[in-house]
Amino acid sequence: MAAKPNLPKGTRDFLPEQMFRRQYAMNLIREIFEKYGYEPLETPSIERLDVLSGKYGDEGEKLIFKVLKRGTGLENLLHEQDQFVVRKYQDLVDEALRYDLTVPLSRVVAMHQHGLVFPFKRYQIQPVWRADRPQRGRYREFYQCDVDTVGTESMLADAEAIVIVYEVLTALGFKNFRLRINNRKILNGILHYAEVKPEAENSALITIDKLEKIGFDGVKNELQEKGLTATSVNRIFSILEITGKPKDLLSELRNSFSEIDSLRDGADELEEICDYLPDFGVPDAYYDIDLFLARGLGYYTGPIHESIVEEPKIGSLSGGGRYDQLIGMFLGRDIPATGVAFGIERIIDVMAQLDMFPPSRTKTRALVTIFDETTRATSLKFSQELRKSDVPTESVFDPSKLKKQFTYADKRGIPFVVIIGPEELAQNRVTIKEMKTGEQKTLDWGKAVEFLRER
């Protein structure tokens, strides 16, 4: 008996029915990206370790999948010796699996800067790998769907990312979702005003971002535990607690705190975005300014945003923002960039839970059965006629009782079955049976092809 085959932890096979759904969601997203003029990019799954190192923080760094060196004699050592000594890290590994799509984009821009046309509007839909502890909804290999504009400081690019989120979630069938928008510049201004030390800023932002989970008091306590003074915490909250409709909130920010440069700049940027959104046809009710939104990644420098579905509570479906300094890490000079990433795996999981996918389970429209050996050639020919008219068609390979062939069509979810028996053969006609209703009709070839093409 062969060894029982198994999958690596946190990875999945996607069988046809799941693929059908994944393709549905990803194609729809791709079409919207393309409708806005974004163009596809693919990068290798493997990157040099030095390209990925130092980009994802200490915790992220640990989760990078590293690839063993090849062809250095290591293979032989591994096979032939009982033990051997490794002297340094670089003896073992030099490459690693892609961890996200933003760092590879930045590397591409740095490497191909003279061959690209700016603004470079690209989308990328590819898997990434993280050696996270697998759990419900968290995988070690998962797809990301990113859309970014590189090479412009225009807030129109940020607005467009926000519009694309609206359009994607609407097209996928989500309701009751909204977008939370903030600006890292505002947050930086607040922390500056509150006299938080630069080295404590990131940690403070992580705490502020936890409002939904731990509430106002939780955030206050945690900030104090992290060593912020009561005065600092009060100053922070005096601003964070400002709420209201976007325009009102932004006015109040600017009126009350115009002396904080960074805060004022951030508010100006958001005001500009809010001016553009109506021109894109996005309803006001769709977005809010939420000053507690910080988003985890260290590389954001301007507007940030995340979409959440209100009911059922399922967390964020997209997250994005402006990162004007990341590409500089590769290039040595900054190039502005902004974009958004869709949590496509969560989107697919939620859509399945909420029964949001179309009911069909296959693209195949017709199963052409084989009555017996005498009719087989005709069945094959009719199958080809259907395919010529772009009707996805499966031919039965092994003649068996018709009932068994019907059962197969049913199991596969194929909506129509074509029967060519001796009678049909004699009349040069075919019988079409609709699986759902059991309804049958006998038609000549042309009519039958037309009927199946139109369904």
Added chain:
Amino acid sequence: MAAKPNLPKGTRDFLPEQMFRRQYAMNLIREIFEKYGYEPLETPSIERLDVLSGKYGDEGEKLIFKVLKRGTGLENLLHEQDQFVVRKYQDLVDEALRYDLTVPLSRVVAMHQHGLVFPFKRYQIQPVWRADRPQRGRYREFYQCDVDTVGTESMLADAEAIVIVYEVLTALGFKNFRLRINNRKILNGILHYAEVKPEAENSALITIDKLEKIGFDGVKNELQEKGLTATSVNRIFSILEITGKPKDLLSELRNSFSEIDSLRDGADELEEICDYLPDFGVPDAYYDIDLFLARGLGYYTGPIHESIVEEPKIGSLSGGGRYDQLIGMFLGRDIPATGVAFGIERIIDVMAQLDMFPPSRTKTRALVTIFDETTRATSLKFSQELRKSDVPTESVFDPSKLKKQFTYADKRGIPFVVIIGPEELAQNRVTIKEMKTGEQKTLDWGKAVEFLRER
């Protein structure tokens, strides 16, 4: 200055223009697979090492990319100590990158046998990784396009794979291609008749397969160098040298060598395939029986085939065959299977060389310019109108001289530019300029949308 970014050896970035071509070829192939009722499958990029081991021969085994273990303290050892001792292979690696798509398919069938409907007709288009020495046209990360039928011994499944090759190459625009067909059973019969020892069979097949490269004498010499007797070599050639149209060749084989069971069975199978092909509408001139065709992979058990373009000489574009025993390596009992893999990277390279791709470089149809700040809102609104009618449209983000915006459209290969200046604004019209001809026309919004949708 940041470290100069670079790519791992043998890997590539696909920038938008290349992606456009790759998507063109792969979508076309996918559509044909689906037209024949094949359904998508995706498997993880990472497989357990024990799943891949022992499947690709010693040479293949060396080329497998192995993934360093995660979270076992190895990370810490690597970072903190000057040196450490590795006692066995399994201390370091437990997973590896996918090497082909056939072994993962076999694993899927073994793991999900009770959830799949047979025959299981699946296609799979995903990258694989091989640590081969990179050279022109050979990459370390490359896509494969496979289509297979699992669970039937019917020669119709083999015939259909052959038909799909015909249809794919035709649709991609290849001319002067043909298919070479053989059967491993015939080759086995020949070797048996020539009294070649079982342990020498694989090696003999590898030599026979070299006919195109080293000629008749080359093959004869190499077989003798490999220790086959002159009698053996003569017997082998007495059969291999039979040529003729498929039906004639097969008749002669069966008339002259009917006592060799395996050879006769193999000829019967090919005869059956040749009977089916005309029903699929495939012309006779498309395929030949070529008794020298052996194909490298050890796992083939029945019909095998490969497509070659005659002019220019570019090698094979697809290869496939029946492998009735591979799944048994995982399952403990055999499940018959057959299919074909397209050399998609070579296909794309050749199509680029021969200028076979459509001339457009982008899906984006229109660039909506911004005349100045006063017209920006209207430009945005018109962009949205175009998108609502499914015209892929890019909006200019940074207002600049119109000429500069035209240059951008030109560089991006966008065919139409939309201008909304003060005059157009006043008249509620837009001007459309066709980039190729320079032709301009001013239309009202509805007509303009219609015009761009139809182009």
